[in-house]
Amino acid sequence: MTSQQKWIAFITIVRREIQRFLRIWPQTLLPPVITIVLYFVIFGTLIGSRIGEMSGLPYIQFVAPGLIMMAVITNSYSNVVSSFFGSKFQRNIEELLVSPVPSWIILSGYVVGGMSRGLGVGLIVTILSLYFADFSIHSLPVTIAIVLMTSLMFSLAGLINAVFARNFDDISIIPTFVLTPLIYLGGVFYSIDMLGDFWGGVSQINPILYMVNAFRYGIAGISDINIVWAFTMVSLFCVVLFGVALNLLDRGSRLRS
Amino acid sequence: MQPALAIEQLSKTYEGGFQALKDISLTVQPGDFFALLGPNGAGKSTTIGIICSLVLKTGGKVSIFGHDVDKDFSQAKQLVGVVPQEFNFNQFEKPLDILIHQAGYFGIPRDVAIVRAEKYLRQLGLWDKSHVPSRTLSGGMKRRLMIARALMHEPKLLVLDEPTAGVDIELRRSMWEFLREINASGTTIILTTHYLEEAESLCRNVAIIDHGKIVKNTSIRELLAQLNKELFVLDIREPLAECPEIESYPLTLVEPNTLEVEVEKSQSINHLFEVLSGQGIEVLSMRNKTNRLEELFFTMVEKNLTGESHD
Ligand SMILES: Nc1ncnc2c1ncn2[C@@H]1O[C@H](COP(=O)(O)OP(=O)(O)O)[C@@H](O)[C@H]1O
Ligand SMILES: [Mg+2]
Numbered sequence: 018m019t020s021q022q023k024w025i026a027f028i029t030i031v032r033r034e035i036q037r038f039l040r041i042w043p044q045t046l047l048p049p050v051i052t053i054v055l056y057f058v059i060f061g062t063l064i065g066s067r068i069g070e071m072s073g074l075p076y077i078q079f080v081a082p083g084l085i086m087m088a089v090i091t092n093s094y095s096n097v098v099s100s101f102f103g104s105k106f107q108r109n110i111e112e113l114l115v116s117p118v119p120s121w122i123i124l125s126g127y128v129v130g131g132m133s134r135g136l137g138v139g140l141i142v143t144i145l146s147l148y149f150a151d152f153s154i155h156s157l158p159v160t161i162a163i164v165l166m167t168s169l170m171f172s173l174a175g176l177i178n179a180v181f182a183r184n185f186d187d188i189s190i191i192p193t194f195v196l197t198p199l200i201y202l203g204g205v206f207y208s209i210d211m212l213g214d215f216w217g218g219v220s221q222i223n224p225i226l227y228m229v230n231a232f233r234y235g236i237a238g239i240s241d242i243n244i245v246w247a248f249t250m251v252s253l254f255c256v257v258l259f260g261v262a263l264n265l266l267d268r269g270s271r272l273r274s
Numbered sequence: 275m276q277p278a279l280a281i282e283q284l285s286k287t288y289e290g291g292f293q294a295l296k297d298i299s300l301t302v303q304p305g306d307f308f309a310l311l312g313p314n315g316a317g318k319s320t321t322i323g324i325i326c327s328l329v330l331k332t333g334g335k336v337s338i339f340g341h342d343v344d345k346d347f348s349q350a351k352q353l354v355g356v357v358p359q360e361f362n363f364n365q366f367e368k369p370l371d372i373l374i375h376q377a378g379y380f381g382i383p384r385d386v387a388i389v390r391a392e393k394y395l396r397q398l399g400l401w402d403k404s405h406v407p408s409r410t411l412s413g414g415m416k417r418r419l420m421i422a423r424a425l426m427h428e429p430k431l432l433v434l435d436e437p438t439a440g441v442d443i444e445l446r447r448s449m450w451e452f453l454r455e456i457n458a459s460g461t462t463i464i465l466t467t468h469y470l471e472e473a474e475s476l477c478r479n480v481a482i483i484d485h486g487k488i489v490k491n492t493s494i495r496e497l498l499a500q501l502n503k504e505l506f507v508l509d510i511r512e513p514l515a516e517c518p519e520i521e522s523y524p525l526t527l528v529e530p531n532t533l534e535v536e537v538e539k540s541q542s543i544n545h546l547f548e549v550l551s552g553q554g555i556e557v558l559s560m561r562n563k564t565n566r567l568e569e570l571f572f573t574m575v576e577k578n579l580t581g582e583s584h585d
Binding site for chain 1: 288289323326327328329330347348349351352356358360361362363364365366367371372374375376378379380381382383384423
């Protein structure tokens with residue numbers, strides 16, 4: 018394929034992915050928005066007013082960046098995992114497998130599709146959050162960079178999950194038993210300074226901790242951990258996941274018999 | 275000129291150890307209309323799967339118009355279009371989108387793809403369904419949608435895996451007509467089938483596959499002639515020193531007391547006995563000898579009749 022043809026193939030996959038989540042918006046766009054608004058009402062407004070300050074910020078301003086990140090993470094992940102698994106299940110992944118598209122284009126197409134939804138929902142939630150909390154942006158480059166990388170990383174993770182999945186249970190196990198706990202323990206709702214040495218140390222292996230803190234730094238200018246360190250860790254996770262995903266597609270694991 | 279398809283010593287052992295293909299070799303010339311004929315489980319879909327890289331082969335070589343499917347995969351894939359046995363499109367997408375997307379994966383720009391998609395949807399009688407979710411299409415429409423999809427990048431070799439399974443007679447005829455036109459315009463076609471009738475009315479050449487082996491590779495004409503012959507074994511009283519010669523009855527002396535004769539199904543055998551009697555040869559008994567090919571067709575026909583044809 019010429020690079021022109023590769024570009025067309027890439028755009029086709031991205032366009033198809035976006036069409037998919039827009040077509041089924043009551044399943045893809047509405048639920049995360051409702052969930053996040055509930056979080057804002059309950060944790061931000063109702064309970065938040067009793068909590069007072071966290072890390073020197075009013076609780077709602079502390080929690081808002083975490084909630085936005087949560088939306089980005091879950092939507093990037095679930096878009097790729099359900100779309101890719103769906104095309105395995107209906108076997109229309111074969112349309113790509115018989116075509117001359119190289120694996121890295123397939124991977125990039127699905128990942129950019131997932132990022133479109135993750136970032137799209139993230140944007141909607143950000144706009145909604147302005148209704149509950151007013152915050153200014155401390156550092157726009159940090160904010161944007163960390164959101165992009167987070168979305169990338171969880172889109173990749175979603176694809177890997179989908180490649181291994183053999184049935185619909187397999188695509189809900191990881192989100193339920195791995196992703197949700199990591200998000201809740203990743204410093205969305207509290208500062209890890211509250212955890213003490215041991216649990217604070219354990220939390221360091223949770224990638225979501227780095228993302229939430231870097232994002233909170235970008236918006237509010239405060240972080241539980243060093244920003245450079247956070248970016249390094251997140252980049253590392255992205256590179257590893259990209260390598261794993263590409264290798265799986267190249268070998269045709271669980272795609273070709 | 276390079277053959278449209280060249281398969282050398284192809285073998286496939288599935289995970290779990292089942293050997294579906296045992297060193298098959300096959301050549302299909304450009305412009306041919308070729309049938310891969312065989313009963314269920316023979317290895318037809320496995321072969322097709324390997325040609326379009328949905329199945330990973332365990333040995334051998336496959337090339338399409340001289341392009342090796344491993345070393346030269348991008349070019350090889352551009353040259354082949356495949357219509358699989360099972361429906362494998364997104365049932366929630368519209369036919370028009372399915373076609374445009376498929377073209378996109380082959381690097382065809384959207385505006386070109388839109389024009390082409392309309393052309394094929396019209397030709398295959400699907401244009402009025404181009405905007406409905408494809409799950410609402412009938413079985414025959416879904417199959418035609420897959421044919422349109424396989425043509426979007428205008429391949430020189432079109433491969434169809436049991437294209438008329440589950441399609442009613444009338445539709446089957448119009449599908450045949452369409453395939454004949456495509457072939458007449460220069461596209462090489464390979465189709466798998468377990469209906470001899472289908473191979474007979476469409477194809478020029480045929481390979482018969484059974485239990486992962488090619489048992490026959492010949493022209494349809496030759497095959498039909500062979501199927502039209504019966505082989506009889508005659509036990510005779512007095513041993514013969516040499517084989518008698520009787521015009522239009524090819525005889526072989528397999529043992530001094532045993533003759534074999536090939537008779538066309540429409541041919542009378544009265545005359546044979548007359549001549550034999552005249553030569554003083556007394557026939558004690560006669561029995562029919564089925565050949566392997568006939569047995570194979572017998573089981574195929576039986577399976578078709580008992581309705582195992584749609585898997
Ligand atoms: N994925 C698979 N794993 C194991 N065995 C398979 C697989 N696919 C096909 N087979 C076996 O390989 C043989 C050939 O199958 P197939 O090529 O589909 O036959 P055909 O298309 O001629 O009916 C069959 O016995 C089938 O059960
Ligand atoms: Mg088959």
